[in-house]
Amino acid sequence: xxxxxxxxxxxxxxxxxxxxxxxxxxxxxxxxxxxxxxxxxxxxxxxxxxxxxxxxxxxxxxxxxxxxxxxxxxxxxxxxxxxxxxxxxxxxxxxxxxxxxxxxxxxxxxxxxxxxxxxxxxxxxxxxxxxxxxxxxxxxxxxxxxxxxxxxxxxxxxxxxxxxxxxxxxxxxxxxxxxxxxxxxxxxxxxxxxxxxxxxxxxxxxxxxxxxxxxxxxxxxxxxxxxxxxxxxxxxxxxxxxxxxxxxxxxxxxxxxxxxxxxx
Numbered sequence: 125x126x127x128x129x130x131x132x133x134x135x136x137x138x139x140x141x142x143x144x145x146x147x148x149x150x151x152x153x154x155x156x157x158x159x160x161x162x163x164x165x166x167x168x169x170x171x172x173x174x175x176x177x178x179x180x181x182x183x184x185x186x187x188x189x190x191x192x193x194x195x196x197x198x199x200x201x202x203x204x205x206x207x208x209x210x211x212x213x214x215x216x217x218x219x220x221x222x223x224x225x226x227x228x229x230x231x232x233x234x235x236x237x238x239x240x241x242x243x244x245x246x247x248x249x250x251x252x253x254x255x256x257x258x259x260x261x262x263x264x265x266x267x268x269x270x271x272x273x274x275x276x277x278x279x280x281x282x283x284x285x286x287x288x289x290x291x292x293x294x295x296x297x298x299x300x301x302x303x304x305x306x307x308x309x310x311x312x313x314x315x316x317x318x319x320x321x322x323x324x325x326x327x328x329x330x331x332x333x334x335x336x337x338x339x340x341x342x343x344x345x346x347x348x349x350x351x352x353x354x355x356x357x358x359x360x361x362x363x364x365x366x367x368x369x370x371x372x373x374x375x376x377x378x379x380x381x382x383x384x385x386x387x388x
Contacts, residue, residue, distance in 0.1 A: 126256040126263060126313045130200040133283030133304045134313050135265050136252030137198035137245045138335055139182030141191065142376055145169045148183055148193075151374055155348045156260040156337065178254035180261045192326070193376035196233065196243050197265050197333045199283060204230045204246040207282065214281045222246075236278050238271050240331035257338065263383065264336035265302075265314035272318035275331070276300060279316075287316070293364065326379055336381040342368040345382045349374075 130136040142148035149160035152173060160183060162171035170184035186193055201207045204222040211218060211234045219241065220233035228250040233243040245252065255261045269275040279285050284305030289298050300316040303309060321329035339345040342360045349356065349372045357379070359370030367385040374380070 125310055126265075127311070128252060128254065128256055130247065130252045131304045131307060131311070132200055132202055133285055134200055134311075135197055135262065136200040136247070137182065137243075138195055138253065138262055139170075139184060139198075140193070140195050140378055141184060141186040141188070142193050142378070143186045144376065145171075145183060145185055148374070148376065149173075151352045151354065152183075154352050155345060155354070156339075158260065175255060175260045180253055180255050193374070193378040194241070194332065195335050195378055195380060196241065197335060198231065198243040198245040198252075200252065201244040201246050204232045204244055207244050208232050208234075210282050214278050216278065216282075225250075236269075236275065236331070238269050238274060238278075238331045239327075240267055240269060240275070240333055242333055259338045259340040261338055262335050263338040263385075264381075265333060266336060266381070267314070267316045267331060267333050268319050268324060269316060269331040270318065270321050270324070270329075272298060272300060272316055275316050288312075326373070326377065332379075334379050334381060336369075336383050339382045339384050342370055342382050342384040346370045346372065349382075 152158050158173040172179045173181040215237040217235040222232040224230050227248050229248040230246040235241050257263045286303040288301045301312050302314045303312045346360050353375040355373045357371040362368050367383050369383040371381050
């Protein structure tokens with residue numbers, strides 16, 4: 125469960141870097157019913173997606189040379205500068221050095237030692253997104269990595285995450301559940317899964333994080349993905365003890381998962 129108290133090390137913000145901001149706003153507006161609200165012209169193409177008036181994600185122009193369109197997950201930190209030094213000490217790379225976002229907070233972006241990209245947010249006036257863990261909002265985060273043990277060590281050192289390993293059915297390997305430091309199991313917010321490099325086709329073999337968005341009806345949401353020019357890598361299918369899910373890719377190549385939980 126992701127909550128909006130944003131304990132250190134938990135997901136607190138998510139945004140999409142897209143080559144065409146209006147096209148991305150149209151796609152996700154149709155798929156999830158989100159409204160896009162652009163910031164002031166001085167802040168470029170960046171803006172927020174809202175659902176029922178509450179911020180659920182950000183959207184901005186993809187500006188990094190050679191980068192693919194992708195969702196970026198931000199984890200809460202009380203000190204972005206200290207986290208940046210910890211990333212370096214643990215063998216990660218600093219892609220965007222700590223920088224202020226007005227009075228709203230302070231952010232930085234990194235690459236883990238295996239190649240997975242992620243970010244941190246030090247809250248100021250903005251603590252994070254305003255709606256989570258429901259239809260059309262962030263409910264889970266997931267890292268596909270080529271080295272599960274190394275990923276657990278890196279992120280455990282960085283954020284103090286607690287992990288619990290599960291054997292996937294059918295000999296599918298190990299899935300490691302993530303819980304913020306010191307919190308109970310019901311506060312699990314994501315998972316780590318090892319895959320061979322040749323299975324990571326979207327990134328040419330590099331590990332990557334992606335978001336899981338809730339849906340009241342996975343099949344209906346997937347139908348809208350296809351209608352708007354997106355594709356489906358897997359599903360919709362039922363996952364035991366989880367719910368009905370599908371792995372989707374938007375028209376620009378950014379991946380995300382749609383999940384209707386068992387209880388929904």
